[in-house]
Amino acid sequence: MIRIAIDAMGGDHGPEVTISGLQKVVERRTDARFLIFGLAEVVNPVLQKYPAVAAVSTFTHCEVSVGMDEKPSQALRRGRLKSSMWRSIQAVRDREADVCVSAGNTGALMAMSKFCLRMMPGVERPALVAIWPTTRGESLVLDVGATIGADSRQLVDFAILGAAMARAIFGVERPSVGLLNVGVEEVKGQEDVKDAGHLLREADLKSLNYHGFVEGSDIGKGTVDVVVTEGFAGNIALKTAEGTARQIAGYLREAMSRTLMAKIGYLFARDAFQFLREKMDVRKINGGVFLGLNGLVVKSHGGADDEGFAAAVELGYDMGRSKLMDSIRRDLEAFHGRIAEKHGAADDDSVADD
Amino acid sequence: MIRIAIDAMGGDHGPEVTISGLQKVVERRTDARFLIFGLAEVVNPVLQKYPAVAAVSTFTHCEVSVGMDEKPSQALRRGRLKSSMWRSIQAVRDREADVCVSAGNTGALMAMSKFCLRMMPGVERPALVAIWPTTRGESLVLDVGATIGADSRQLVDFAILGAAMARAIFGVERPSVGLLNVGVEEVKGQEDVKDAGHLLREADLKSLNYHGFVEGSDIGKGTVDVVVTEGFAGNIALKTAEGTARQIAGYLREAMSRTLMAKIGYLFARDAFQFLREKMDVRKINGGVFLGLNGLVVKSHGGADDEGFAAAVELGYDMGRSKLMDSIRRDLEAFHGRIAEKHGAADDDSVADD
Structure with a gap:
């Protein structure tokens, strides 16, 4: 059984689309259970039209609904503890749900998720992951706009987070990971990107296969399963x-x-x-994911229809089912262990050489 | 009469394509004159096949030809003073040509152009400009990879350089300029981008119409005539x-x-x-331009055919004809004048207020 917290009020169309989307999920994922949050007077009439959804859901009334144009700071002030968005995130924090899905505004969802869930130990900044259609299937690209700029350590975190997610949703044992850069030669590019490349090569992780640098044109080719970049360039690549x-x-x-x-x-x-x-069709690949927090949050596109929202919920389901959070924790520990071990070993060698 | 220096050896196909491209230019731009540089034993036989080109050209034998895969530093060491690439750039420096066109390797062309032409006074770093096809026609995007990172002052330089070029090749009196960012709200985005926005708004230049921030999705829409960004994000946008x-x-x-x-x-x-x-068709929009140097250098795509190379040469012709270098100099002076004036005026006001 996978428990999914649903912000029923999010998106351009609200419950009419979100609840109708859940109907599609119920038909395809029989062990999905929903914790639905929203305004009772708006959600209940829709829920009555979908008894199959109501049968596997618990509904909680929330008096506040976050607007699609609200600024993150304003949404946090007005909607903390009380809004359907906050409450659905909180359900993940309190381990009542395995994952949360909202089609609400990205900035507010990000701010609330950070505030409510906090960063995972050992991860400095969250990443927004996009699922990118490629000639070969799909790849993950992160960060596409959660934070601006990333140093080499943060890029390595993103690589580990992204690889764990690729394993969870694509079923690839050791996903290939590329660092987005302006050239494939080792001499080119940003210092932080180069340093991240050294770290990943050095760590030689079991959880991911570091491919090297990739360029913008490699994303659509599907050259790697996971493309890692900082949020400014990633957001510009996605929008472009x-x-x-x-x-x-x-x-x-x-x-x-x-x-x-x-x-x-x-x-x-x-x-x-x-x-x-x-x-x-962008609907099918709808759903960005925030990674790096103490809980899984899926952002569905605000303008998505019911099929699009269902895709986002099913993405959350798949991640919850594969116990993505556990494998992220394991992979992060393994990385830090590898680096400590390598550096320990290097020190020993240099002593022996003397 | 516009005098164009041609690196006949550049590109994947060499003189067969470059000289055949010049034939097309001769037919369409009757006052174009060429200074052709290359290996005599390779270029001369081709030139004999195109008497119309030979009639308006002077040919200079160069013993060195820069390889498409050569590293910039290596190309500079081996090809300085002697290569067809260097000599065609030098012709611009020595005012024998109005513009230089090469389909040779980008890194080498950039390095040689910087070394031979040097930066314009008041410009810190060069930019590579891409001509981007949009729904509304064409826009310029710069920098697409000449340098990585740019502070606010450099972004403003790029705005002025790009606007001058847009005026020269699109014939727009006061081109609209947007700063590429991750969101259109004033609160979002990189600090340097925000600061550049303030500077451009404050300067309120006659030479350009500052539009504000644009996102990746605005490039293809043609929201603005000129999209300004630093080289890392710009290169990734282009390749994506x-x-x-x-x-x-x-x-x-x-x-x-x-x-x-x-x-x-x-x-x-x-x-x-x-x-x-x-x-x-990318051939028609072929041709990146290096701006910010003491001379105009056009980079044609290495894999371009004769029509593509001709398009790059005609781009150089149009820029030379419009006296782009002069208008860049004027616009840079106007900007620095405006900023000094504004700041002077602000100081006076604050004194008067006391």
């Missing part, structure tokens, strides 16, 4: 890719409506365009 | 967009060859796909 996809979709629409022949061609190839649309 | 475009092209090919109906549809819509290919 989304923008490029939209731009090309626009060109395609324009091309297909320019001439009668093109329109006829479109009719013949309708199934092909449907296939293409599904490939480019 | 290229990767995404390739990825979608792959999906499209797959979709159109999946079923017989799709293949028939493809035949009908062939013209539409041709239109789409042209929209997505």
Whole structure:
């Protein structure tokens, strides 16, 4: 049984979409249980329309609902302890839920998650992970905007966090990890990125296979399972890719409506365009994940429909089921052990050499 | 008459492509004159095939040709004073040419350009400018990898350099400029980016219209004429967009060859796909530009064909024709004047208030 805390009020459409999304989850994940938080007068009428969801859920009324445009500081002031967003995070903190899912505003969710769950021991900063569709399937990219800037230690943390998540959701035993850089030669790039590369190579972890540097063009190729970068560059990469996809979709629409022949061609190839649309569909890959905190928080896209919200909930389910938090803890310990061991060994050697 | 120095040896294909590219330029820009540098035994036979090019060119034999994989430091050591790359840059330095074009390796071209031309007075670091196709036309993005990191002053320099180039090649009187950031709210983002925003707003320049922050998704939309960022994030954005475009092209090919109906549809819509290919064609937008140096250097894509190389040469021609260097100098002076004036005025006010 996987217990999932749901902020029913989050997103552009609220309970109509979130509860309807849960209906899809119930049909596909029979041992999912929900702790639903929201305004009773809004949630209850919707819940009555979905008895299968109601049957596996407990509902808690929360008087405050965080607005989609509220500033993080304001949301925290107004919504702490009382909002559906806070309460669903708190359920994870209090071990009543294995994971929390909200389609609410990212900044507020991040601020509340940090404040309520606190950082994991040994991790300095949280990361927002994006699941990125690639030619080969999917890859994880982190951080895509939780924090700006990251030193080499933080990049190594991100590598460990991301690899643990890749193992949990892709089922790869030893995920490959690349550090995003401006060139693949060892001489190029940011100092922190280079230092992180040295640390990862030196540690030679069982939990991940360090690939080396990757460039922006490698993300979509799926060169590695996990792409690690600091939040500024990661956010810009993510938004640029989304923008490029939209731009090309626009060109395609324009091309297909320019001439009668093109329109006829479109009719013949309708199934092909449907296939293409599904490939480019962001709903299916909906769901960013905050890692590095004492609990799992999934951010669903605010504009997602019920299928999109269901995908985010199922992502949370899969992570909860695979006991991701435990494996992150193990991997972090292993890394710190490896580094201590290596440095201990190096010191011994130098003594022996003398 | 615009005099263009050509490194005939650069690129994956050498003179066969570069000289054939010049043939196209000759047909379209009748007052272009070329100073061609390269190995005589390789260039001369090709030049004989293009008498129209030979008629408007002077050729200088250079014994060294910089390899596409050579490290910048190695290229500089081996190719300084002697290589076709160096000599074509030197022609700009010695005012024999208005601009230089090379399809040679980026790192070597950058290193030689910096070494030979030196920075413009008042500019600390050079920028590599990409011409980015957008839904609305084209935008400039800089820096896409000349240097890593940039403080607020350097970002402002980039804004001024980019706006001057946008005026020169797009013919926009007062180009709009955006600073690439992770959010459009004033509270978010990197400190240096925020400070650069304050400086640009305060300066209120005639040469550019400061728009504010833009996000990665705004680049492809063409929200602004000039997108300013430091080289690490800019390079990652560029490569990520290229990767995404390739990825979608792959999906499209797959979709159109999946079923017989799709293949028939493809035949009908062939013209539409041709239109789409042209929209997505990187050859036409080929050519990065180094700005901030005492001279104009255009980098053509190494893998470009003759049409791509011609586009890079014509870009150089357009910049030379518009006297871009002069307008950059004027705009930089105006900025420093404005800032001094504003700060002077502010001091006077505070005195008057007392």
